[in-house]
Amino acid sequence: MRQKDIDVLRGVRILIVEDEPLLSMAMVDEIEEAGARVVGPVASVEGALEILATTPVDAAILDVELQKQLVYPVADRLIERDVPFVLTTGHDADGLPERYAAVPHSAKPAPASEALTMLADLLSRR
Known part of the structure; x- marks a missing residue:
């Protein structure tokens, strides 16, 4: 990961929404190494929405499909909250709804650093 990415991510609260434990753990490690703070991780839509109702986040990494949801x-x-996020998917990204066309996405399995670099790029534009 580039030093400028680490600088941008330092102290940022990043929500992880991922239902594969090994990928989730890799993301947690990568995020913490960059000096960001992990929110979650959570493995369900309901869990993520509960966190968003009570906990401020600055950015997120979302797995497109969670336990068939x-x-x-x-x-x-x-x-709605103008929070930047990256989508990760093990499926064809061309199948994403049009409203997410501008959202960066990472193909799974990819290194956690790939999604984190995309997130750093989004945050650096703010």
């Missing part, structure tokens, strides 16, 4: 309600809530 799509993460779109969480993504929509983040858009």
